[in-house]
Amino acid sequence: MNAILATSAVDITSPTIEYAALAPILIVLGAAVLGVLVEAFVPQYLRRTIQLVLTFGALAAAFVAVLRARGTVIVAAEGSVAIDGPTIFMQGSILVLAAIAALVIAERHVDPAGDSFAPRASALPGSEQEQAYTRLGWLQTEVWPLFLFAVGGMLLFPAANDLITMFVALEVLSLPLYILAGMARRRRLLSQEAALKYFVLGAFSSAFFLYGAALLYGYSGSMKLSGIADALTADAGQNGLVIAGTALVTVGLLFKIGAAPFHQWTPDVYQGSPTSITGFMAACTKVAAFGALLRIMYVALGGLRFDWRPMLIVIAGLTMIVGTIFALTQTDIKRMLAYSSIAQAGFILVGVVATNEAGLQGTLVYLLAYGIATIGAFAIVTLVRDTTGEATHLSQWAGLGKRSPVVAGAFALFLLAFAGIPLTSGFTGKFAVFTAGIQGGATGLVVLGVVASAVAAFFYVRVIVLMFFNDPAVDSRTAVVVPSSFTTFAITVAVALTVVIGVLPQLVLTLVEQAGIFVR
Amino acid sequence: MNPMNYLYLSAVLFTIGALGVLLRRNAIVVFMSVELMLNASNLAFVSFADIHGNLDGQVMAFFVMVVAAAEVVVGLAIIMIIFRTRRSASVDEANLLKY
Numbered sequence: 001m002n003a004i005l006a007t008s009a010v011d012i013t014s015p016t017i018e019y020a021a022l023a024p025i026l027i028v029l030g031a032a033v034l035g036v037l038v039e040a041f042v043p044q045y046l047r048r049t050i051q052l053v054l055t056f057g058a059l060a061a062a063f064v065a066v067l068r069a070r071g072t073v074i075v076a077a078e079g080s081v082a083i084d085g086p087t088i089f090m091q092g093s094i095l096v097l098a099a100i101a102a103l104v105i106a107e108r109h110v111d112p113a114g115d116s117f118a119p120r121a122s123a124l125p126g127s128e129q130e131q132a133y134t135r136l137g138w139l140q141t142e143v144w145p146l147f148l149f150a151v152g153g154m155l156l157f158p159a160a161n162d163l164i165t166m167f168v169a170l171e172v173l174s175l176p177l178y179i180l181a182g183m184a185r186r187r188r189l190l191s192q193e194a195a196l197k198y199f200v201l202g203a204f205s206s207a208f209f210l211y212g213a214a215l216l217y218g219y220s221g222s223m224k225l226s227g228i229a230d231a232l233t234a235d236a237g238q239n240g241l242v243i244a245g246t247a248l249v250t251v252g253l254l255f256k257i258g259a260a261p262f263h264q265w266t267p268d269v270y271q272g273s274p275t276s277i278t279g280f281m282a283a284c285t286k287v288a289a290f291g292a293l294l295r296i297m298y299v300a301l302g303g304l305r306f307d308w309r310p311m312l313i314v315i316a317g318l319t320m321i322v323g324t325i326f327a328l329t330q331t332d333i334k335r336m337l338a339y340s341s342i343a344q345a346g347f348i349l350v351g352v353v354a355t356n357e358a359g360l361q362g363t364l365v366y367l368l369a370y371g372i373a374t375i376g377a378f379a380i381v382t383l384v385r386d387t388t389g390e391a392t393h394l395s396q397w398a399g400l401g402k403r404s405p406v407v408a409g410a411f412a413l414f415l416l417a418f419a420g421i422p423l424t425s426g427f428t429g430k431f432a433v434f435t436a437g438i439q440g441g442a443t444g445l446v447v448l449g450v451v452a453s454a455v456a457a458f459f460y461v462r463v464i465v466l467m468f469f470n471d472p473a474v475d476s477r478t479a480v481v482v483p484s485s486f487t488t489f490a491i492t493v494a495v496a497l498t499v500v501i502g503v504l505p506q507l508v509l510t511l512v513e514q515a516g517i518f519v520r
Numbered sequence: 521m522n523p524m525n526y527l528y529l530s531a532v533l534f535t536i537g538a539l540g541v542l543l544r545r546n547a548i549v550v551f552m553s554v555e556l557m558l559n560a561s562n563l564a565f566v567s568f569a570d571i572h573g574n575l576d577g578q579v580m581a582f583f584v585m586v587v588a589a590a591e592v593v594v595g596l597a598i599i600m601i602i603f604r605t606r607r608s609a610s611v612d613e614a615n616l617l618k619y
Binding site for chain 2: 122124163171175192193200203211213214215218221222223
C-alpha cells in the first residue's frame with residue numbers, strides 16, 4: 001500500500017511556470033478579475049475612476065513586463081505558451097494599440113449624455129427605464145473588465161503553443177467583444193443586431209476551429225504545435241486528416257481576421273458596434289489573429305506549406321478584390337472603413353503567404369501601422385456628430401475640412417496611411433509585405449495587391465476631396481465636437497506614430513529584425 | 521467497439537450542427553446547433569484520445585465544456601435582450617444592418 005502511494009506520488013511532478021515571461025498576460029487578466037470585484041463591491045460613483053486607474057495601470061505594467069521580457073526565447077508553462085521575438089513584438093503592439101483604444105473608450109465629453117455606452121445594457125431601448133438611467137447619469141463600467149479580458153485573450157492568442165491554449169485564448173478574446181459590440185448608447189437596435197451577428201458567426205467559426213483542432217490532434221496524437229510538426233515530418237503529410245484539419249482551423253482563424261469569403265460579419269459588426277469598440281477590435285483582434293495564424297502555419301504546418309500556400313494565395317487575392325470593390329460603393333463611413341479593413345487583411349496575408357522571415361517581419365510592421373491608423377480613424381468618426389449621434393453618412397462629411405481643418409487633416413492622414421502613400425506608416429507596411437511577397441515567389445499576388453491598392457486609393461482620396469473641396473449641405477447639422485483630453489491625446493499619439501513610422505521606418509524595422517523568428 | 525465509429529458519428533453530428541446554423545431561423549435553435557458542433561468536436565477529441573492512448577484529447581474536452589458554458593452565458597444574454605426588444609428571436613428579422 002505504502003509502495004503504491006509512494007510510486008504514485010513520484011509520478012506527479014509540479015509544473016514549472018515561467019512567471020516573468022508570462023507576466024504581461026497575467027497582469028492584464030489579474031486586473032480584469034479585480035475589475036469584476038470592483039463592479040461587485042465599490043459604489044457606483046467611484047467605479048469609473050477606479051476602473052480607469054486599473055485599466056491604464058495594468059496596460060502600463062504589462063507593457064513594462066513586455067519590455068523586460070525582450071530577448072526571451074522560451075517555451076513557457078510546460079509547452080503551452082511560446083514567448084519569442086515575434087510574440088513579444090505582437091504583445092507590445094497589442095498593448096500600445098489597446099492603450100490608445102482605451103483612451104477613446106474612456107471619452108465622456110463627446111456625447112452630451114455621457115460615454116458611448118448604454119447606461120444599462122439590459123434596459124430596453126427607448127424604455128422609460130433607460131431614460132431614467134440616462135437622467136441619473138449612470139455608466140456601464142463593466143466595459144473595463146470586459147475590455148481587459150479581451151486584451152488578455154489577445155496577448156495569449158499569438159503566444160499559444162498548443163491547440164488547447166489557442167482555443168481558450170480565442171474564446172477569451174471573443175466573448176467580451178460580443179458583449180461590447182452590443183452596448184452602444186445610440187442606435188441600440190443596430191448595436192444589438194451587431195452583437196447577435198458577431199456572436200452567432202463567431203461561435204460558428206470557433207466550432208470549425210475546434211473540429212479542425214480535433215482532426216489535427218487525431219492525425220498527430222499531440223496538442224502541441226511542435227508535435228504536429230514532428231508528425232508531418234515523419235510522414236510528409238500524406239493523410240486526409242491533416243489536410244481537413246488544416247482547412248478547418250484556417251477557416252476559424254480567417255474568420256477572426258475578416259478575410260473573404262469569411263468577411264460577411266465585418267461590415268455589419270463594425271457599423272453597429274460603439275465606434276470606440278470598433279476601433280479596438282478592428283486593430284487588436286487583427287494583430288492577435290494574424291499572430292495565431294502565423295504561428296500555426298509556420299510552426300505546426302510548415303511541412304505542409306505547399307498545400308496551404310495556394311489556398312491562402314487565392315484567399316488573399318479574393319480578400320483584396322472584395323474589400324476594395326465593396327468599399328467603393330459604400331455611403332456609410334464606418335462601413336467603408338470596415339471594407340477597407342477587409343482589403344488591408346488581404347494585403348497583410350501577402351506577408352503570410354511569403355513564408356519567409358521577411359514576410360513575418362513585414363506582417364508585424366503592417367499590423368502595427370494598420371492598427372494605429374485604424375484606431376485613429378475610428379476615434380475621429382466618434383467626433384463628427386449631428387443632433388442624433390454620430391454622423392456616419394458620407395454626405396454629412398462634405399466640407400468638414402473647411403470648418404474643422406485639424407480633425408479633417410488628421411482623418412486625411414489616416415486615409416493616406418491606409419492607401420499606403422509614402423511618408424505614412426501604411427507605405428512602410430505595404431512596402432515590407434510586398435517586398436517579402438516577391439522574395440517568397442508570390443509575384444502575381446503582389447501585382448494584384450498593387451493594383452488593388454491603386455483602386456483603394458481612389459475611395460480614400462474621394463473622402464479627402466469630399467472633406468476639403470466640397471461645400472457642406474445647406475441644412476447640414478454636422479459638427480465636430482471638441483473632445484476631452486482622452487480622445488485628443490489618443491488621436492495625437494496615433495497621428496504622431498503614423499508619421500514617425502512613415503518617415504523613420506528604420507525604428508520599427510530594426511525592432512522586428514531583432515524579433516527574429518518563431519521558437520519551436 | 522471500433523473507435524472509428526465514434527468518429528463517423530462525430531462527423532455526422534458536426535454536419536447536422538453546421539446545417540442547423542445555416543438553415544434554421546430561430547436564434548435559440550441556431551445557438552443549439554453551434555453547441556451540437558462543439559459537442560461533436562468533443563466526441564472526436566475523446567475518440568482520438570482513445571485511439572492514441574493519451575489524455576490530451578480528454579483534457580481538451582473539459583476545456584471545451586467550460587468554454588461552451590461561458591458561451592451559453594454570453595449568447596443567451598444577447599439573444600434575450602434582442603428578444604425583449606423586438607419580441608422575436610428570428611435571425612431573419614435582425615436585418616437593419618446592410619449595404
